[in-house]
Each structure stands twice: as structure tokens, then as C-alpha cells.
Amino acid sequence: MIDDGRPLFLQIADSIADQIIDGDLPEDGQAPSTNDLARFYRINPATAAKGVNLLVDKGVLYKRRGIGMFVATGARDVLRAERSTALADRFLDPLLAEAARLGLSRQDVIDLINARS
Numbered sequence: 001m002i003d004d005g006r007p008l009f010l011q012i013a014d015s016i017a018d019q020i021i022d023g024d025l026p027e028d029g030q031a032p033s034t035n036d037l038a039r040f041y042r043i044n045p046a047t048a049a050k051g052v053n054l055l056v057d058k059g060v061l062y063k064r065r066g067i068g069m070f071v072a073t074g075a076r077d078v079l080r081a082e083r084s085t086a087l088a089d090r091f092l093d094p095l096l097a098e099a100a101r102l103g104l105s106r107q108d109v110i111d112l113i114n115a116r117s
Contacts, residue, residue: 008043012051017079020060020071027076031061031069058082 004011016032019025032040037048052069055061060075072078099109 008041008047009050009054012037012041012043012048013054016052016055017060020075021079021083023076025071027071027073029071030067031071033068 016025025031031052034045034048034052037043037052038045041048052061056063056069058078059072060078061069062072063069095109104112
């Protein structure tokens with residue numbers, strides 16, 4: 001992490017989202033503070049806050065005044081749905097377009113997937 005060429009705040013947001021999806025940060029569990037993130041990744045707290053605020057804007061995290069940030073109820077489902085859509089956009093649409101160019105049927109594509117898994 002913190003080296004893949006994307007802005008740091010996006011990497012921070014993705015890291016927290018990964019922890020939520022993996023179950024390491026459960027719903028209603030406390031998320032790392034921006035200061036903790038800044039210390040851990042050795043970045044400016046404003047950069048960490050920008051990443052956290054992306055998740056707040058999506059309704060994945062919420063703030064309890066004076067206590068910190070917490071994972072919202074349903075956050076895992078929101079993130080999984082978002083990533084499923086991104087997976088389809090990035091991989092399935094091109095796969096289906098190439099299959100159509102090759103004249104492959106739906107079953108041909110399913111058979112290819114089954115042979116690889």
C-alpha cells in the first residue's frame with residue numbers, strides 16, 4: 001500500500017474499505033482515527049482525513065462526536081455492491097465483448113470459466 005501510483009487518500013480509503021469487507025472492521029466497530037492513520041502511514045493528517053471523508057460521504061463511516069469514527073450498519077454490503085459493479089465494469093464487460101467477437105456463446109464462456117477455476 002501507499003505506493004501504487006494512486007493518490008494517498010484513495011489508498012487510505014481503499015485500505016479501510018478492505019478491512020470492512022474482510023470483517024476486520026465490523027459494523028459499529030471503531031475505525032482508526034485520522035491521526036492514527038497519519039502516524040502509521042507517515043502522511044499528513046489532512047490526507048488521511050480526506051480518505052476517511054470519502055467513506056463518510058458514502059455512508060460507510062460515521063462520526064460519534066468526541067469519540068471517533070465508526071463503521072456504519074450495512075457498510076459491508078454497500079462496499080461489496082460497489083466493488084461488484086466495478087468488477088463487472090472492469091472485467092466482465094470486456095470479457096463479454098471479446099466473447100461476442102469470437103462468436104462464443106454464454107455457455108462457452110461459462111465453460112471457460114469453469115475450466116479455469
